[in-house]
Amino acid sequence: MIEVHQLTKIFQDRKRGAIRAVDGVSFRAAPGRIYGLLGANGAGKTTTLRLLATLLRPTAGTATVAGFDVAREPEKVRAHVGFLAASTALYGRLTAREMITYFGALNGLAPAEIKARLRRIAAELDMDEFLDRRCDQFSTGMKQKTSIARTLIHDPAVMIFDEPTLGLDVMTARAIVRFVRECRDRGKTVIYSTHVMSEVEKLCDTVGVIHGGRLCAEGTVAELRAKHGEQDLEEVFVKIVGAEGSP
Amino acid sequence: MNWSNIVTVYRKELKDSLRDRRTLLSTIIIPTLVIPLLTLGLGKVMATIVTRAQEEIPTIAILGGADSPGVAAALRRAPKLRIVPAPADWRRAISDKQLRAAVELPAGFEAGLRAGAAPAVHVYHYSGELKSDLGARAVERFLTDLREQTVAQRLAERGLAPTLARPFEFARENVAPPEKVGGNLFGGIVPYLIIILCFSGAMYPAMDLTAGEKERGTMETLLCSPVARVDLVLGKFLMVLTGSLAAMACLLLSMGLTAAVGGTLLLSGGAGKAAAAAAGRTAAAGAMPMIDPLGLVGVLAMVLPVAVMFAAAAFTISLFAKSYKEAQSYLAPMMIVVIMPAVVGMLPGIDLNVRLALVPLLNVSLVCKEMLSGVWHWNYLALIFGSSCLYAAGALGLAVKMFQREDVMFRT
Ligand SMILES: Nc1ncnc2c1ncn2[C@@H]1O[C@H](COP(=O)(O)OP(=O)(O)OP(=O)(O)O)[C@@H](O)[C@H]1O
Numbered sequence: 001m002i003e004v005h006q007l008t009k010i011f012q013d014r015k016r017g018a019i020r021a022v023d024g025v026s027f028r029a030a031p032g033r034i035y036g037l038l039g040a041n042g043a044g045k046t047t048t049l050r051l052l053a054t055l056l057r058p059t060a061g062t063a064t065v066a067g068f069d070v071a072r073e074p075e076k077v078r079a080h081v082g083f084l085a086a087s088t089a090l091y092g093r094l095t096a097r098e099m100i101t102y103f104g105a106l107n108g109l110a111p112a113e114i115k116a117r118l119r120r121i122a123a124e125l126d127m128d129e130f131l132d133r134r135c136d137q138f139s140t141g142m143k144q145k146t147s148i149a150r151t152l153i154h155d156p157a158v159m160i161f162d163e164p165t166l167g168l169d170v171m172t173a174r175a176i177v178r179f180v181r182e183c184r185d186r187g188k189t190v191i192y193s194t195h196v197m198s199e200v201e202k203l204c205d206t207v208g209v210i211h212g213g214r215l216c217a218e219g220t221v222a223e224l225r226a227k228h229g230e231q232d233l234e235e236v237f238v239k240i241v242g243a244e245g246s247p
Numbered sequence: 248m249n250w251s252n253i254v255t256v257y258r259k260e261l262k263d264s265l266r267d268r269r270t271l272l273s274t275i276i277i278p279t280l281v282i283p284l285l286t287l288g289l290g291k292v293m294a295t296i297v298t299r300a301q302e303e304i305p306t307i308a309i310l311g312g313a314d315s316p317g318v319a320a321a322l323r324r325a326p327k328l329r330i331v332p333a334p335a336d337w338r339r340a341i342s343d344k345q346l347r348a349a350v351e352l353p354a355g356f357e358a359g360l361r362a363g364a365a366p367a368v369h370v371y372h373y374s375g376e377l378k379s380d381l382g383a384r385a386v387e388r389f390l391t392d393l394r395e396q397t398v399a400q401r402l403a404e405r406g407l408a409p410t411l412a413r414p415f416e417f418a419r420e421n422v423a424p425p426e427k428v429g430g431n432l433f434g435g436i437v438p439y440l441i442i443i444l445c446f447s448g449a450m451y452p453a454m455d456l457t458a459g460e461k462e463r464g465t466m467e468t469l470l471c472s473p474v475a476r477v478d479l480v481l482g483k484f485l486m487v488l489t490g491s492l493a494a495m496a497c498l499l500l501s502m503g504l505t506a507a508v509g510g511t512l513l514l515s516g517g518a519g520k521a522a523a524a525a526a527g528r529t530a531a532a533g534a535m536p537m538i539d540p541l542g543l544v545g546v547l548a549m550v551l552p553v554a555v556m557f558a559a560a561a562f563t564i565s566l567f568a569k570s571y572k573e574a575q576s577y578l579a580p581m582m583i584v585v586i587m588p589a590v591v592g593m594l595p596g597i598d599l600n601v602r603l604a605l606v607p608l609l610n611v612s613l614v615c616k617e618m619l620s621g622v623w624h625w626n627y628l629a630l631i632f633g634s635s636c637l638y639a640a641g642a643l644g645l646a647v648k649m650f651q652r653e654d655v656m657f658r659t
Pocket residue numbers: 011012013019020021039040041042043044045046047048195657658659
C-alpha cells in the first residue's frame with residue numbers, strides 16, 4: 001500500500017533557482033494493483049519515485065509506504081520496497097550471485113535464507129547459467145534479470161519501477177512487463193513510471209498523469225478515454241497535458 | 248550504527264577493490280616497489296655518479312705563472328691534477344665543463360715566496376657543479392700542501408721545530424651510532440614517503456567507492472538498501488582506510504626487505520660508502536646506515552590518525568564528484584597540499600615548536616624525523632597525536648555528514 005498526500009519536492013538549483021519537481025502530488029496505490037505514472041521528460045516521475053523509495057526527502061507533504069512514513073522511518077520503508085530504475089546498476093566486478101547475496105545481507109537476511117531464496121529466484125528467472133559470472137560481462141538482458149533478482153531478494157511488499165524498459169529491445173522489455181504483472185498477481189503493490197503509452201494500456205490498473213510536477217489526471221485507462229472522448233491514449237495524454245499548459 | 252551492517256559493506260568493498268586493477272596498483276604494487284626502486288635504482292645511480300666524479304682526475308688550467316716555473320712544474324707533476332694549456336676563453340671552458348677549474352698564479356709569485364710574502368692565488372670554479380667543486384678542492388689541497396711545505400722549510404732553515412707553526416693536531420670522530428646517522432639521512436625521506444603513499448593509497452579506493460559508484464550507477468542501488476547511511480559511509484570509509492594502511496604496510500615491508508637484502512648489496516658494491524660521502528658524512532666504513540626500528544614503530548603510531556584523516560578527506564572530496572575523472576581532478580591538486588608540508592618537514596633547520604605541532608601533516612613529518620633519529624619529545628608527541636586525532640575525527644564527521652546530503656549524493 002502506498003498513500004501519498006500533498007507530496008512536494010523543491011530543488012534549489014544554482015542556475016534555475018527553485019525547481020518544483022514534485023508539486024502537491026496525492027494518490028493511493030493498492031496491493032495487487034499496478035499504479036502507472038505517465039509523464040513526459042522532466043515531468044517529475046523519477047523524483048516522485050525517489051521520494052517514495054526515500055532516496056530523497058520530501059520538502060513538504062507526506063507519504064506512507066507499506067505502512068511506514070517516508071520521512072520518519074526511511075529505513076523501514078526501504079526494507080519493504082524493491083526499487084528498479086535505469087539508474088540502479090550492478091557492481092561490475094561482482095558476480096550475479098555475489099551481487100544478490102550482498103543485497104540480501106544488506107536487507108538483514110541470514111546466509112541460509114539468502115541461499116534458499118536465491119536458488120528459487122534464479123530458477124524462476126532462468127539465471128543459473130550466468131550466476132557466477134561477473135556482471136560487467138553481461139548482456140542487457142542478463143543485467144535486467146540480475147537487477148530484478150536484487151529487488152526481489154528481500155521479498156518486498158511494494159515494487160517501484162522507474163522506466164524499467166528504457167533502452168531495452170522488444171524481447172527483454174516484454175520479459176520485464178511479464179515480471180511486473182507477476183508482481184501484481186502475487187499481491188504486491190506496484191508503481192510503474194513510463195512515458196510509453198502502450199505500456200500503460202497493457203499494464204496499469206490506474207494511471208496518474210504527471211506534468212510539471214503536478215498530478216493532473218487520474219483514473220483507469222478506460223475512464224480517461226471516456227472523459228476526454230478519445231480512443232487513442234496518446235491523444236488523451238496530449239489533451240490532459242495541453243489543458244495544463246506547458247511549464 | 249550497526250556493526251554487522253558496517254562489516255557487510257566493508258567486506259563487499261574489500262572484495263570489489265581487490266578486483267580493481269587501479270586500486271591494487273596504488274595500494275599494493277607501487278608502495279612495494281617504490282623503495283627498492285629508489286634505493287637500488289636511484290641510490291645506485293647516485294652512488295655511481297659520485298664515485299665516478301671522485302675518481303676523475305680534474306682538468307685544470309694554469310693562468311699566468313710564466314715567472315713561477317717551479318710552482319707550475321709542481322702543479323703539472325701533481326698526480327691528482329691534469330694540467331692543460333689555458334684556453335683564451337677559460338671562463339667559458341669552465342662553464343662548458345671542458346675545464347673543471349683554473350688556478351691563477353699572480354705575477355712575481357715565486358719571487359714573492361722566496362722574499363717572504365707572495366700575492367694571493369685565485370682558484371676559479373663553477374659553484375654548485377659537483378665535478379668543478381671537486382676540481383677546485385683538488386687545487387686547493389695542492390696549494391695547502393705547498394703552503395705547509397714552505398712553512399716547514401722556513402722553520403727548518405731557522406732551526407725551529409715544526410710544532411712551532413702546528414702546535415697540535417685535531418681529528419673529527421663520529422659518535423652517532425649508525426642507525427642515528429641513518430635517521431638523519433633517511434629520517435627526512437621516510438615520513439615523507441609514508442605520508443604521500445598513505446594519501447595515494449586512500450585516493451583510488453576513495454574515488455572508486457564514491458564518484459566511481461555514482462558514475463556507474465551503483466550508488467543509487469546501494470542507497471535503496473535499508474542499511475542506514477551512517478553504516479554505508481563507515482563501511483566504505485573503512486575500505487578507504489584499508490587502502491591507505493595497506494599502502495603504508497607494503498612500503499614498510501619492502502623497506503625492511505630492501506634494507507636486509509639491499510644493504511649487503513650496497514655494501515659489496517662500495518656504494519654505501521659513496522652515498523654517505525655524498526651526503527657529506529664520514530660514516531665508518533662498512534656501517535650501513537640503519538633506521539631505528541623503535542623509531543619506525545613510533546612513526547606508525549603517529550601516522551595512523553593521519554591515515555584516518557586522509558581516508559576521510561579523500562572520501563569526502565570525491566563524494567562531491569559525479570565521475571571518476573572529476574574526482575581525479577579534485578584530488579590531484581590535493582596531492583600538492585599533502586606533499587607541501589611533508590617536503591617542508593624534510594628541510595633541515597626547521598625544528599618543532601608548539602605552533603608547528605598543531606599544523607597538520609607538517610607536525611607529523613617533523614616529529615617522525617626526530618623519532619627516527621632517536622629523539623623522543625613526549626610532550627610534542629602527545630600534542631601532535633592528539634591534534635591529529637582531532638583533525639581525523641573532524642574529517643570523518645564531515646564525510647558522514649556529506650553522505651547524508653542529497654544535493655551531494657544526487658548532484659545534477
Ligand atoms: N537532484 C536534482 N537537482 C536539481 N534538479 C533536479 C534534480 N533531480 C531532478 N531535477 C529536476 O526536477 C525535474 C523533474 O525531474 P525528474 O527526473 O523527476 O523527471 P522525470 O519525469 O523522471 O523525467 P525523465 O523522463 O527525463 O526521466 C526536472 O526539471 C529536473 O531537471
